[in-house]
Amino acid sequence: MNRPMRDQAVEEGAFPEDATLLYVIGAQKAGTTWLNHYLQSHPDCHIRRGEVHYFEITHGPEGRGWLNSRLQQIADLAQELKHRRGEKFARTRATLSQFVEHAEIFEGRPGDHSRYLSYLSRGWQGERVIADVSPSYIILDRTAFGAMAGLAPKTSFVLILRDPIDRFWSSIRMIERRRGVAKDFAERCADRAWSALDRRVQEHMLRSDYGRVIGELEAVGLGPRAHYFFYEDLFQAATIKRLCGALDIPYVEASFTVEKNAGVPASLDEQLARRMYAKFAPIYEAMADRFGNALPARWREHMAAYGAPSPAVG
Secondary structure, three states, X not given: OOOOOOOOOOOOOOOOOOOEEEEEEEOOOOOHHHHHHHXXXXXXXXXXXXOOOHHHHHHOXXXXXXXXXXXXXXXXXXXXXXXXXXXXXXXXXXXXXXXXXXXXXXXXXXXXXXXXXXXXXXOOOOOOEEXXXXXXXXXXXXXXXXXXXXXXXXXXXXXXXXXXXXXXXXXXXXXXXXXXXXXXXXXXXXXXXXXXXXXXXXXXXXXXXXXXXXXXXXXXXXXXXXXXXEHHHHOOHHHXXXXXXXXXXXXXXXXXXXXXXXXXXXXXXXXXXXXXXHHHHHHHHHHHHHHHHHOOHHHHHHHHHHOOOOOOOO
């Protein structure tokens, strides 16, 4: 299938009136990397490289901290470039260019989103969907979602829900993997998980609190534009057909054989799993009430195995 073409590019700071601005707002470790690759390969979707984190920075609780971290990365990469040669130089330069382009989005005045829109639509050739895939947006609230919805005539939100225990454990393994994989990897993951649960880390809860984010979307009237999918059902043709239908784009066959951003395996012991369930029980119960029989078997297995303690537990 050939990409549709237009005679004129979109004006700087504007957004094509007949394109849908799609936000994939989460969840982390719930197949968003795979979905990003699928949408990038779709002839009716236009997606820039890398996660933008735009609204996380402009509306998130720790936005400036993330931007400062990115600026430091730019400085570090500029220093590394002096010592690179050949292919390493080219890769480092490409990453540096991408990070600089991301940072330039924030040079405008507060509330002026023209640089962001220009960034998203740069290179647009008439595709029906222009997407921002940033799973960290799951931590945002109704104020941010309302602002996001107002940036284009047509907007759509996609949220992928994953079993909270599996999502949390996958996130822990992703974080611990950065320290390297060794014989004690599973033990280190367990220690980190216990620590996170005992310290009541808010960000981990926000990234799994699907009821909260759904409520925030619906509070500003975005229910009809919000589409919810389960990770456990994502890698099926029927689900991708439903996604394409929601975005009003033709179905294009997906490849489910290549796993994107797969984590390092590590066994989860029973005691830790029970502690996780005690923490996430209200989320299981809220999603069971909302989705009924559509709740995947994996969720039901955990509910049956570990019971339903009071929401006050944990």
